[in-house]
Amino acid sequence: MGYYRIGTHLRLRPSSKPTPALNADINTSTVHVHLRHADGGPPRSHDDEMVFHFDTIIEGTFQEATFNSCARDIVEDVLCGYNGTVMAYGQSGSGKTFTMSGDPKNSLHQGIIPRSIQRIFADKMARPESETSIHVSYLEVYNEVIYDLLTDRKEPLRSVSIMEENGQIEMKGLCQIPCETEEEALKHFLHGERRRCTGPNTFHKFSNRSHCMFTIYVERHSKGRGHPDRTAAKLNLVDLAGCERFKCIDPTRQSEKEVLNINKSLTFLEQAVSELRKGQGHVSFRQSRLTMLLRDALGGNSKTALIVCALPEDDYLDETISALRFSQRVKDLKTSAVLNRVVDSIQAERQLYERKIAELKRELAFYDALNGRPGISREDLTEQKKVELKGKVEAFLSQKEGVEAIPIESLMQIKETYNIFKEAQAVLHAKLEKLSKENSISKLEENQNLSMIEDDDGVGELEPQGFALGVAPLDWRPEKSDCDTEITGKASVNGLLEQALLDNENSYKGESEQRNLAFHEFKRTVSEGIQQCYMINAKKSELREKKLLMQHLAVRLNDYKQEIHEINVVMTEKARNVASFDQEECETQVDDDYIQLEKRLEKAKLDYQKCYGELAQLKGQVISIREEMLKCQENLLNSFFEWYKKEKEKRPESNHFLYSKEKGNEQN
Ligand SMILES: Nc1ncnc2c1ncn2[C@@H]1O[C@H](COP(=O)(O)OP(=O)(O)OP(=O)(O)O)[C@@H](O)[C@H]1O
The missing domain is CATH 1.20.5 (Single alpha-helices involved in coiled-coils or other helix-helix interfaces)
Incomplete structure (x- = not known):
């Protein structure tokens, strides 16, 4: 948050008869006032000589110069996300409306409001990388009532209530109209201008009878990815009603109430400025609508400029001095403007x-x-601290240290200790699962390797000792590596668990027995188990049937083989005998026998081939039935393990299945 001085500027309305008492030096931005004595002589006391300093003094009709020196910086700050206020103060007819509004339709005579609109929309166009949304509102404070000047033309002006919410001044019921273009914003401004309360007074025909505030709201955020930088700022452009002396009121033209209210609110404004200047804790902003509206402009979240408009003529010297004094008090004030970032x-x-x-x-x-x-420390543990803690937990697990070695200082430490234990438990559990599966699968594999025609009584059954889960063969266990002896890192936790596995082998035997009993229960009582056993048994009998058939075929095949061999022997013998007899005598006889033998041999060979084909087919069938059966066994085991895990969780008593066995025995 930064503190910003309120800028003060003096605008002197051109005059044909400027008073010699008022000497404005544009170069030094200083005004000297020399009050002549009542008798017309030179100033006699210190009070008659006054000097007022400003940021700028503007004489003449130059509207652009006025905008550049009094308002441009504030408008630029609004475009960067700071709230801004530019207000015109001065007696009636001094040129406040000329300064703030000017002639909006004449580019040369446009006042600060149309020029601000122009600048803001030009900036919007020049920054396509940002999304800028612009809204406008226009209000007036007339007889201590706030009206929305942008109310529809056909409706009477709607009143607005002002309140403080979360330290912010909020206007309930004030329209903020979105504007896409400069023309749109200007159109709304002109609409409000037409609805302002004006009337003739002693100075001019269109004197403003109210304080007016035109506000431009600029919200912008950078387009594209990431967290956009979003700002929302507003520019309040205030045209205050002019203070008037009661003696100057023309009762035919003005209501006393109007003048009274204007003067009252301006007095409260001066009072608030004095209180702020003195640094009083409490500033009476709530005394009037105007001071509430200008609270931020005078001492809050806003960068502010005050333009004092004055008539440099003798007749209005008192009012001019009064306005100059007010400006010097305001000059001492500081506001605390902040960049208005929008936080989602x-x-x-x-x-x-x-x-x-x-x-x-x-x-x-x-x-x-x-x-x-x-x-x-209540902070998250660093990686280094986690490793140290792990070492301590491992020392405790391996019984090298007592429990007091594990520090209990903060909740973070306790949580991390639990995590280390959980991790160790998970490793242990995985190891057990792996061992039990390996054991069961190896049994299945053993079965698979049995000869096709051997007896298959074990189908669907496990070895008499059950799963023997805790007694994995020693050669299955991974060899201890050197790094396992270290106490840091994951490897050492695994090494520790290896040790734990060996140390706790006996308890695993109990677990093994539990599991065997559970497996019997699963097959007997659980529908999934019963169904899978039924399927295994069906496959088993099918396999037996096929194997029996294979045995018969094998016997027949041997018979055919034997027959072929015998025929071959006889035929060889016959051929040898023919050679030792008279060729002509024996030829006919030999031929007949030989042909018979050849026919028998051919038939035996055909039978052999057919039988061999049938046997081969049967062998294929047996292999596929065996495979199906093994699949069923595997399913049975998997289902059992799943069921067993769930049952263990449901029934955490470690010897539940032993009890159920005992109960079963008692019942029997
Ligand atoms: N700097 C200036 N150059 C030329 N004409 C001016 C200047 N200032 C004011 N005028 C003219 O003086 C008249 C009164 O000015 P203006 O309406 O701005 O006064 P005002 O302070 O707003 O008065 P009120 O408080 O009664 O509304 C207008 O006709 C305006 O054109």
């Missing part, structure tokens, strides 16, 4: 919780200090 609700919530957490941490540190435990 999630971010705001996050910031709130972060603040709360920081507060709670401070409170904890305070209690720790009171309890003589300073220096305890």
